[in-house]
Amino acid sequence: MQTTNEIRRSFLDYFASNGHEAVQSAPLVPYNDPTLMFVNAGMVPFKNVFTGLETRSVPRATSSQKCVRAGGKHNDLDNVGYTARHHTFFEMLGNFSFGDYFKEQAITNAWNLLTKEWALPVEKLLVTVYHTDDEAFDLWKKIAGLPESKIIRIPTKDNFWAMGDEGPCGPCSEIFFDHGDHIWGGPPGSPEEDGDRFIEIWNLVFMQFEQSAGEIVGNLPKPSIDTGMGLERVSAVMQGVHDNYDIDTFKALIAASESLTGVAAQGDSRASHRVIADHLRSTSFLLADGVLPSNEGRGYVLRRIMRRAMRHAHLLGARDPLMHRLVPALVAEMGQAYPELGRAQPLIEETLEREEVQFRRTLSNGIKLLDEATADLGEGGELPGETAFKLYDTFGFPYDLTEDALRSRGIAVDKAGFDAAMAQQKAAARAAWKGSGQAADSEVWFDIAEREGAGEFTGYTSTSGEGRV
Ligand code: ATP
Numbered sequence: 001m002q003t004t005n006e007i008r009r010s011f012l013d014y015f016a017s018n019g020h021e022a023v024q025s026a027p028l029v030p031y032n033d034p035t036l037m038f039v040n041a042g043m044v045p046f047k048n049v050f051t052g053l054e055t056r057s058v059p060r061a062t063s064s065q066k067c068v069r070a071g072g073k074h075n076d077l078d079n080v081g082y083t084a085r086h087h088t089f090f091e092m093l094g095n096f097s098f099g100d101y102f103k104e105q106a107i108t109n110a111w112n113l114l115t116k117e118w119a120l121p122v123e124k125l126l127v128t129v130y131h132t133d134d135e136a137f138d139l140w141k142k143i144a145g146l147p148e149s150k151i152i153r154i155p156t157k158d159n160f161w162a163m164g165d166e167g168p169c170g171p172c173s174e175i176f177f178d179h180g181d182h183i184w185g186g187p188p189g190s191p192e193e194d195g196d197r198f199i200e201i202w203n204l205v206f207m208q209f210e211q212s213a214g215e216i217v218g219n220l221p222k223p224s225i226d227t228g229m230g231l232e233r234v235s236a237v238m239q240g241v242h243d244n245y246d247i248d249t250f251k252a253l254i255a256a257s258e259s260l261t262g263v264a265a266q267g268d269s270r271a272s273h274r275v276i277a278d279h280l281r282s283t284s285f286l287l288a289d290g291v292l293p294s295n296e297g298r299g300y301v302l303r304r305i306m307r308r309a310m311r312h313a314h315l316l317g318a319r320d321p322l323m324h325r326l327v328p329a330l331v332a333e334m335g336q337a338y339p340e341l342g343r344a345q346p347l348i349e350e351t352l353e354r355e356e357v358q359f360r361r362t363l364s365n366g367i368k369l370l371d372e373a374t375a376d377l378g379e380g381g382e383l384p385g386e387t388a389f390k391l392y393d394t395f396g397f398p399y400d401l402t403e404d405a406l407r408s409r410g411i412a413v414d415k416a417g418f419d420a421a422m423a424q425q426k427a428a429a430r431a432a433w434k435g436s437g438q439a440a441d442s443e444v445w446f447d448i449a450e451r452e453g454a455g456e457f458t459g460y461t462s463t464s465g466e467g468r469v
């Protein structure tokens, strides 16, 4: 069996031997795009190369890029623990052509890697193309010899990528693996496509058009290629398991949390262990890249993820802070590929421990309040918005944590009521503010707090520059 570390290496070596320059993962905080919360795709660090603002000496690159999708347009936070294939932190393997090779070479490379180098069973693979992209359809037939029934034309934006309203765009082609009919789900384009039977492993983006004001205005002089494959998903396939959480990396992390809590990852506890393992990765990598927990912006997203994991640790019965004690297991698994983890280990451990100590002071009282408030609610019930707000305001429960806590019982949260309570508190704070008589300044402060949300930061939801490879 190939380990996840070996699979990453094998991907990078394959493309390096095909003339690609192997490039280190960029940090999770984008240096070239203040509108983007976190790097969420392999192409993000290369955006300026694709638009022509920057050039590189080698027109081909390959990387394994750290990605976080826990805010903004791509928010997979709520999926974690509940689907087999979503993480908040994952690695995106990619190969890129900057005006060099195009569709035919990209499809050939991808198919050879999957079916020859890695010897995946051809009969389990199927692909999608954008409905008008006859060229890609024909290439899949020619290169892969796939029957037409396994080249599915998709008419939605899922198979059309754009950098924003301006710049390069083009159709994509996604490669799926069929994990078998014992798992619920249907092929892409079918009503059951969100199930976990057919799992998207690789997305090939063919940048060939130029957009202006959201309209295609012509062909790019030099078409380019951007691809993204989830390392954890392809590891699952290659290690013969269905679920990302059953690959070697996650097994090691879950074993560590089982041993520290003394609770097996079975039944109700399984999702908790998974959430903990996933969130351990995202929080540790964010801390290593310089994000610190705070009440706004990127730091608040980090804090939300941490607290969610910490509630699950509490749920498993952990008496003392747990997260920081799992860091050594993570460094053992991933520290070689990402030396910044080892370098930041003391900072990561200290920060996680401090946050967990602090959150635990109010956590059990918050849970008590939540239990009382929902005692009479059954499936289909709704927690009043004011209670969710009190949990946020008094006990430090981020909104999504409350939602997550009630999800398994089928209880929803009144979001509008929560927002209204939040708005009311802000208005009250503003009215109470006498300040120093410098009314202008305080106005400005409250305006900013209002716009950005003093608690929940949602301001980075931009479409520009979010690479949805
Ligand atoms: P899905 O439809 O399964 O949510 P996606 O279409 O949003 O995936 P892309 O934006 O195309 O994903 O990203 C490229 C690849 O990255 C995907 O084919 C998948 O292998 C991987 N990937 C995307 N999101 C995640 C995630 N949250 N966790 C793990 N891997 C992911």
Ligand code: MG
Pocket: none
């Ligand atoms: Mg997605």
Ligand code: MG
Pocket: 158, 200
């Ligand atoms: Mg998809």
Ligand code: MG
Pocket: 174, 200, 203, 469
């Ligand atoms: Mg995709």
